Amino acid sequence: MADAKLKKAKVIFVLGGPGSGKGTQCEKIVAKYGFNHLSSGDLLRAEVESGSPRGKELQAIMEKGELVSLEIVLALIKDAMLKLVDKSPYFLIDGYPRELEQGTRFEAEVAGCHVVLYFEVTEEVMKQRLLKRGETSGRADDNEDTILQRLRTFTSKTEPVIKHYADKGKVIKVNASGTIDEVFGVVQQEFAKREIK
Ligand SMILES: Nc1ncnc2c1ncn2[C@H]1C[C@H](O)[C@@H](COP(=O)(O)OP(=O)(O)O)O1
Numbered sequence: 001m002a003d004a005k006l007k008k009a010k011v012i013f014v015l016g017g018p019g020s021g022k023g024t025q026c027e028k029i030v031a032k033y034g035f036n037h038l039s040s041g042d043l044l045r046a047e048v049e050s051g052s053p054r055g056k057e058l059q060a061i062m063e064k065g066e067l068v069s070l071e072i073v074l075a076l077i078k079d080a081m082l083k084l085v086d087k088s089p090y091f092l093i094d095g096y097p098r099e100l101e102q103g104t105r106f107e108a109e110v111a112g113c114h115v116v117l118y119f120e121v122t123e124e125v126m127k128q129r130l131l132k133r134g135e136t137s138g139r140a141d142d143n144e145d146t147i148l149q150r151l152r153t154f155t156s157k158t159e160p161v162i163k164h165y166a167d168k169g170k171v172i173k174v175n176a177s178g179t180i181d182e183v184f185g186v187v188q189q190e191f192a193k194r195e196i197k
């Protein structure tokens with residue numbers, strides 16, 4: 001059920017393949033605009049860290065590069081949003097929706113989608129960035145086999161989500177192959193065009 005408190009929420013779905021720079025750009029957006037940032041991956045990893053039975057189940061799924069159940073992700077995001085909505089109405093929802101049903105269920109049960117920020121970059125660049133990140137991230141899924149599986153999951157499941165929102169004129173497509181500051185420059189221009197501030 002949608003919560004009245006979340007009516008004022010302005011949701012920005014942040015999408016892009018693994019390693020496209022979603023987390024990096026969200027950090028820069030938060031620093032400049034003060035928006036709330038929720039990464040479904042971070043919320044899930046926090047659940048794993050907690051060592052709960054649900055966390056253990058989640059870990060097994062994530063190590064295979066598969067997607068976890070819709071109900072769990074939705075509940076984690078909604079709880080987190082309720083705690084933050086008084087701080088800023090804008091929410092960067094990073095790495096969600098991963099598949100179309102996640103988007104439609106989110107819009108029905110949590111809040112509407114204001115806009116989708118999509119970071120586009122080639123698979124080769126994503127792979128290189130992730131292998132580099134894997135040297136220090138400690139993330140179990142930053143290894144070559146899992147990376148390939150995650151890229152495949154992105155193409156088959158998440159690209160249709162982008163198409164769905166593009167058909168509604170809601171997608172801001174950003175070429176994410178430049179430097180971090182170049183990419184952020186484009187993000188700021190696009191936000192200004194849409195009076196996102
Ligand atoms: N524009 C850019 N140029 C070079 N490296 C970048 C970059 N944006 C991000 N990175 C680095 C930071 C990370 O080590 C890695 C993946 O970035 P990330 O923000 O964690 O991606 P995502 O959250 O989309 O998986 O690539």
Ligand SMILES: [Mg+2]
Nearest residue numbers: 022023039041
């Ligand atoms: Mg990330």
